[in-house]
Amino acid sequence: MNIKPIKTKKDYEQALERLEKIFDAKKGTQKGDELEILGMLIDNYEMEKFSIGFPDPVEAIKFRMEQLGYNQTDLANVVGLKSRASEILNRKRKLSLEMIRQIHDRLNIPTEVLIQAY
Numbered sequence: 466m467n468i469k470p471i472k473t474k475k476d477y478e479q480a481l482e483r484l485e486k487i488f489d490a491k492k493g494t495q496k497g498d499e500l501e502i503l504g505m506l507i508d509n510y511e512m513e514k515f516s517i518g519f520p521d522p523v524e525a526i527k528f529r530m531e532q533l534g535y536n537q538t539d540l541a542n543v544v545g546l547k548s549r550a551s552e553i554l555n556r557k558r559k560l561s562l563e564m565i566r567q568i569h570d571r572l573n574i575p576t577e578v579l580i581q582a583y
Contacts, residue, residue, distance in 0.1 A: 468499060468502055468503060468506070470506065471506050471507065471509070471510040476510075477507070477510055477514075480503055480506060480507050480510075481507065483499075483503060484500065484503050484504065484507060487499060487500050487503075488500065519575075519577060519578045519581055520578060521581070521583050522560060522578055522579050522580075522581050522583050523553065523554065523556055523583055525574050525578045525579070526540070526553070526554070526568065526572065526574065526579075527554065529572045529573070529574050530572070533572070535572075537550050537551060537554065538550075540553070540554070543567050543568060543571045543572065544564050544567060544568070549564075556583065559583075560579055560580075565579045565580060
């Protein structure tokens with residue numbers, strides 16, 4: 466077992482190749498331990514190099530509305546007024562704390578997404 470930190474793209478590719486070779490290793494064996502440690506190193510490198518941020522709040526609302534089959538009237542029932550829903554979807558009105566709470570509760574969108582600036 467020759468495990469080292471993953472610092473470069475080449476290190477990353479080598480780690481992925483090794484992971485593929487030992488992927489079926491049994492837990493509790495030397496190769497199983499190597500697999501577990503290598504997986505953590507790869508995960509850490511990917512989080513650092515390929516992290517994906519939160520989506521835009523308005524795009525998240527639109528996406529969730531599409532998933533639920535909601536229209537602007539349905540959003541108006543969540544935020545209070547049809548004009549308010551229109552302003553939010555057209556980026557003319559920022560989300561208030563109360564709107565964020567309501568959207569989170571009714572559409573199940575994480576508050577971490579909704580509180581971002583846009």
